Amino acid sequence: MKGYTGKILFVDLSTGRITDESIPDEVYENFLSGVGLGCYVLHKRIPEGANPLGPDNVLGFVSGLLTGTGSVMTGRWMAVAKSPLTGGWGDANCGGTFSPAIKRCGYDGIFFQGISNKPVYLYVDSHKAELRDATHVWGQDAVEAENTLEEECASAGKRPKIAVIGTSGEKQSLISGICNDRGRIAARSGLGAVMGSKRLKAVVLAGNHRTKCENPELMKAISKEFTSKVKKMNIPRFLSGRLLEPAGKLLSKMKSVAVPDGIMAAGILKKWGTGFNNVMGIVNGDTPIRNWNGSVLNFTKSRYRNLGPDLLEKREVKKYSCYSCVVGCGSVCRIDDITDGNFRETHRPEYETVSAFGSLLLNGDLDSILYINELLNRAGMDSISAGHAVAFAIECFENGILTNNDTDGLELAWGDAEAIIKLVKQMINREGIGNLLADGVRVASRKIGKGSEKYALHVGGQEPGLHDSRFDPMMGVHYCADPTPGKHTIGCFQYYNYVQLWNEVSWAPKVSMYPKDKEYLASRENATKSVAISCYKQVIDGVGGCLFAMTMGVHNWNPFRMLNAATNWNKTADEYLEIGMRIQTLRQLFNVREGIDPKGNKAHPRMSGNPPLSDGPLKGKTVPIRDMVAMYWEHMGWDSETGIPTEETVAKLGLADFS
């Protein structure tokens, strides 16, 4: 087989039956692996209208097609299921070492249906797959459980790779995710709750199969070329993170946009990880402030400077990378001095987490964010959604919708780190008001009522990423138009410009310098760019690719070439983008089948600048998100009024069986 194993493992947790299933070559040629294979399998296996937390839902762990083929930056895996948070298509992505472990067991994906009558974990190696009792680890956090199971399942000095839920998944919090590599998390879509509902604590993988690559010499050459460039990208020692603040201010004043060479940012990622944007994003308008209703004037330098990347760098004890990564944007930070002594270390918090618990809440206390980061990683709770839930609660409290009676005396206020920590603990333990917030802001606002939905920032039930759509309007399009709403990893103008798809894809509009104002128009050109980047992202999620590798530009990191080297398919970039379009359309068809009205996935008014902010870098900015979404639908070949893929599109993409 070429690049893929051609097999999936199917586990029925109700009956304990475990079966190998073959997947025909055409499926990979049409849907790749990762998100595409996941969507293909779930469409066929989940009966229409299934309860996301019931036995009929199917939860999949799917590796990327390029994972393990000798390619670089392709070690990410996808979790897929019907989402209990949105009611529609759910997926989430994570790096670490779990993706190659799936393939080493001889499978492209492992899928679960049914509900076990007691906590179990699945153990798989090259010879067997079996369900084992997990009662002893049920109730442990994700890190403790991973340690226990790793110890228990190690054989001949070889440690297995493990995906596991923390207590939030067990308690079926709708904003819980699935962890691996000690607290890294496939966070979005509430898939931890699906795993918890099935009483599946963990998936433990210890196989040693190799993945075949059709043209290993070519793959080696492609990987070498990219690696040698990345190796040279290093930030000079004297360049401090403090310079990112004036750089951000300069960027916010730019009236025009130019095409960058994305690989130049590799040094920044190596040095600071995504934390490079902690301060830069605040001063240039990328980072939402005060539940998307404030600006840098509400969160001034005396506070935001406490979140700077240099401060995190000082705490670093080691750097790390995902499997097959040559950049390494991850690191571990020491936190033994700042918590109540429970934890020694935490993963360096990602930009999303720092922003969700920093500027979004007007919290300039970095120590509290590091502590919350570890609490959430261990519980397996999505920091993006959790931060928005806290912001929602604070704003409700400020406006008298929630009172001391509702919070058991906990006074909620912007920037009060101590109260924020207490509330997060309540959410993790599902205690008091935390019980309500643990299911995200849509559920909480529906239960609270009293006009609280005004403060509930979500799209279709999922809280948006920490990138302001008034700063990059295309981000708003994909928050609303993606079948998994609220995701910040699908497309934006910046991604489009960095990727430079026009070098490979015949119909992708070419970009040279243009006025920034053009990004705020619902134009045909912008819609075509949105289509191109979202379809490309489906390819990336089908091959296990890293978003940051993607932004290094297709002239530097080229998944089309790698796919051809791995499979010998010899497809063109246009043909691969059509596969991306097929996957994106299949995800949308899943939603339509499940009764999700695409028109209902609306941006919160604040996200489109309604009303516009009165100060800061985004002052006066409004975005016609609804019109831009309608044009995106039209250019995808979906009905521009309803967002439903047209019959012609379904036929053209060979999806008639799925509609």
Add this chain to the structure above:
Amino acid sequence: MKVKVYAPAFCSFDHLDDDNVMELPEGATLNDVFQRLKIPLPLRLFPIYTVNYEKAYLGTRLKDGDVVSFLTPLAGG
């Protein structure tokens, strides 16, 4: 000769075509590129640029087909 230049948005784009290519006389240096981009002198001293992804200096001589790139942080993480 022709050189591909990934210039930051604050530069002058007068000497770049739609493909970000700059026409230069034989023997031109990186400093000649910076002059055409109207990059202020103090900024030229920051080593935030490469030629063909290698460290470069103001006096680095360019040749046809070279790629000049600048450090540009993705304004989002």
